[in-house]
Amino acid sequence: MKKLIPLFILFIILCGCSFSADTDSESFFAMDTYMTVTVNDKDSKSAVKYAENEILKLDKILSAHNKNSEIYKLNKNGSGKLSAAALELTEKSLEYSKLTENAFNPAMLSVSKLWGFPDKNYRVPAEKEIKTALKTAKPDKISVKNNTVKLNLKGMELDFGAVAKGYTSDKIIRGLKKRGTESALLNLGGNVAALGVKPDGTEWNVAVENPDEKGNYIANLRIKDKAVITSGGYERYFKKNGKVYHHILNPENGYPAESSLKSVTTVGENGAMCDAFSTALFVMGKEKALRFWAESGLDFDVILYTGNGSMIVTEGIADIINSDLDYKIVKRSDYE
Ligand code: AMP
Ligand code: MG
Numbered sequence: 001m002k003k004l005i006p007l008f009i010l011f012i013i014l015c016g017c018s019f020s021a022d023t024d025s026e027s028f029f030a031m032d033t034y035m036t037v038t039v040n041d042k043d044s045k046s047a048v049k050y051a052e053n054e055i056l057k058l059d060k061i062l063s064a065h066n067k068n069s070e071i072y073k074l075n076k077n078g079s080g081k082l083s084a085a086a087l088e089l090t091e092k093s094l095e096y097s098k099l100t101e102n103a104f105n106p107a108m109l110s111v112s113k114l115w116g117f118p119d120k121n122y123r124v125p126a127e128k129e130i131k132t133a134l135k136t137a138k139p140d141k142i143s144v145k146n147n148t149v150k151l152n153l154k155g156m157e158l159d160f161g162a163v164a165k166g167y168t169s170d171k172i173i174r175g176l177k178k179r180g181t182e183s184a185l186l187n188l189g190g191n192v193a194a195l196g197v198k199p200d201g202t203e204w205n206v207a208v209e210n211p212d213e214k215g216n217y218i219a220n221l222r223i224k225d226k227a228v229i230t231s232g233g234y235e236r237y238f239k240k241n242g243k244v245y246h247h248i249l250n251p252e253n254g255y256p257a258e259s260s261l262k263s264v265t266t267v268g269e270n271g272a273m274c275d276a277f278s279t280a281l282f283v284m285g286k287e288k289a290l291r292f293w294a295e296s297g298l299d300f301d302v303i304l305y306t307g308n309g310s311m312i313v314t315e316g317i318a319d320i321i322n323s324d325l326d327y328k329i330v331k332r333s334d335y336e
Helices: 004-019 044-062 070-077 084-099 109-115 127-134 164-178 271-284 286-296
Strands: 022-030 033-041 079-081 142-145 148-151 183-188 191-195 204-209 217-223 227-231 237-240 243-246 263-268 301-307 310-314 327-330
Touching (some): 022 044, 033 164, 044 084, 044 164, 070 079, 070 084, 084 142, 164 227, 164 271, 191 204, 191 271, 204 227, 204 263, 217 301, 217 310, 227 271, 263 271, 271 286, 286 301, 286 310
Antiparallel strands (some): 183 191, 191 227, 204 217, 263 301, 301 310
16 A cells, blocks of 8 residues: 555656646737747746747848848848748748739838828828839739749839738748647737637637727637638728728729728638738639638638628638627539
8 A cells, every 4th residue: 555655656746747637828929919828838938938939030031121131131132042931931922922912012112101001190292202112012013933023123122011910920820839838819909819628628609809899709600720801991091081001002093902801811721821811812702702701611610700790701610609799601503
């Protein structure tokens, strides 16, 4: 009996060391927004620290506004040798720009600057200025060769603001997985990505903000291994003479997109693609966005919020959505 007690205690200690996990969460500011990283792991503190450090590193490389970043220097010099992450994001952005026929356009920074969106020094530019700046916003004039990116139009400037957070969440989730983490939730300024499920074994709950009522939600989604990303004019805008001007620009004319939508939420496993598409589908507007969803053959779903409590939900998320609003479910077969 005497021998059994120490053995029993040793068993408890060993089990405790190898199986017990705890949750840790940190909030910090990066990529021009507040972020929260939550991890459930045997050593959650170091996993959260790892995620925070990686995000800060990527921010330093990818920001179009930090004078030391690779993208800032590329914009200034017209060409530059990029690190693996910046290069990969450039290539992905060119792909998303092609897929969306330029509704997602990563070369709009010169136009965005005219409106004062990057530094919040807002103004309504003259049409002539917009037309001139728009001539530099041509992604097909970007070339990539031997790790070097060239902007082959004078004045062209890249801005990955519409895709960098989704790309970052993909990279962090991959990194956490490699370290052995099985359960985490990243909230990168409203761009949410889940790894696995909650510690209690149920799916993560992600609420989608109501653009019409701050602090209220249009829907809740139960997700596992997916990103949920929302774009909308309500996220950043200014008013001049009673008119609202928001930050998502229509690459065809350089003005805030006159969207029939209040917000677009994309849901899928590929965070970078979902981020680029949330912006692109907002630019496209309701009809074009739904057709794109139905015909692209790509694996993602959407919630299109059209305002005043109305929304459209695509079939792939019909089973994981919960909402008090009346909504219509659309199917791919509706578009055949
Ligand atoms: P998001 O919140 O992901 O929709 O990204 C919006 C940000 O992307 C803006 O604040 C701009 O920096 C940039 N942006 C604006 N219009 C576009 C566009 N049509 N395509 C790509 N990026 C854009
Ligand atoms: Mg986006």
